[in-house]
Amino acid sequence: MNSAIFGSARAASSNLNGLAELLREAVVEVRSGELGSGTGIIWGGAGLIVTNAHCVRRGSSLEVDANGKWREARALAYHPQHDLALIAAPSVTGPMLEVRDPESLRAGELVFAHGHPLGVRDALAMGVIHTVARDRSKSPRWVVADVRLAPGNSGGPLVDAEGRLVGINSMVVNGLGVAIPSTLVQQFVERALAQRAA
């Protein structure tokens, strides 16, 4: 079984390069006041970016860096319980990651975390799904992964082997990476935009 995998290791590795490339284009660095930096995910073509609420201090200046250029941004909406924030940086563009419902995740599936841990730009970490923790209504509440995260990964994407977003990395508990399920992120953005439109 293992030999088959070693045979495809090279192919997998070149896939990884492609994956890293995609993620580099789809994320930004977020800096707010004295908070240090976090990671943000480009969400659609209108300069929308999703990150963790704890990366965006209310009332502080907010900047995002895409392709080496810092641009001013502003916060549009927060969801403190889910630790999410939606920000707008109109001139920032990039591909939007396809969203995958974490409902279908299986323990052991490969996942990748992209971000700027400890200020290191565009670092990629590999791991596997540890478990998907659920709330009382049995829907996914946390995506828990055996993947190494550090401060600066916050707000960054956790993607599957095909580069589909399964969660937003938010914290480390007992050495395990904990991410907010992509479906909750999607809900948050839809509601925030609907409210603004109304």
Add this chain to the structure above:
Amino acid sequence: MSASASGAASALSELSSQLASAVQAAGNSIVAIHARRRIPSSGVIWRDGVVVSASHTVRSEGEISITLPNGDSAKATIAGRDTATDLIVLRINGNATVKAAPRGDYSSLRVGTLVLAVGRPGKNVSASFGIVSAVGEGWRTWQGARIDRVLRLDLAVYDGFSGGPLVDAGGGVLAINNSALARGTPLALPAQAVDRVVEELLERGHVRRPFIGVAVQPVALSAALSKQHQISGDSGLMIVSIADNSPAEKGGILLGDLLLEAGGQRLSRPDDLLDALASKQGEPISLRILRGGVLKTISITPADRGERE
């Protein structure tokens, strides 16, 4: 509008789905063991109705509740435990039918082999992923058990993972994970070593560990002394204490005796004595000693330490 890592991702997603299937396959033979506070530990269905886990995770001695892979609860009793290898064997009460874990191909295992640690620290199966980082030969645990091979792992053995299986990319069991045996370093005991302990525990409830009841200290021998008594090697083991009522005391060993050979094997390190004793399960062993400048041979029948524990 949205993007993914395009069609070329096949090798990666194939690997990913294979790993997830491996976890699922292994999970069908992993139980949760509720025998300590806080987080339950993991156990593997080793054969019909027999569960193997890590001894340190099972704090209670009586009937133990376990959660089967299908979510059902069951009771189990301890068939035996071996603290030296930190293994415990449980028998599931009643007639719960859970299939034994499939075995992996141990012969293909090398440093760098992709492996998964799978556990059930609760209701669901969870996993971590890494490689075998070293294969240790002839390792002795701090409790004195000799293990031919031990796997050092570059992966995280999370809370509740001890006692669970290390599986290959096909989901076959290669070893049992343990985070306590090397005091925090993640390692795994190969299935063959586990088999031997399981056999003994099922047969007699403990693992036989022959001992004679002495503490020894390696000492250097002078060249003249070695030459005079035609001793090969330049060191021996000085007896520095003898346990009460031990085979050594009954056999007439005295403090200050210098042990040179046991069962025909030269002794220069304390481990040599343990190895010599282990090779003489239940039979008398002849000890060659130097006492007051005179060579003597004494025959001693080792006792079974496992029985006393």
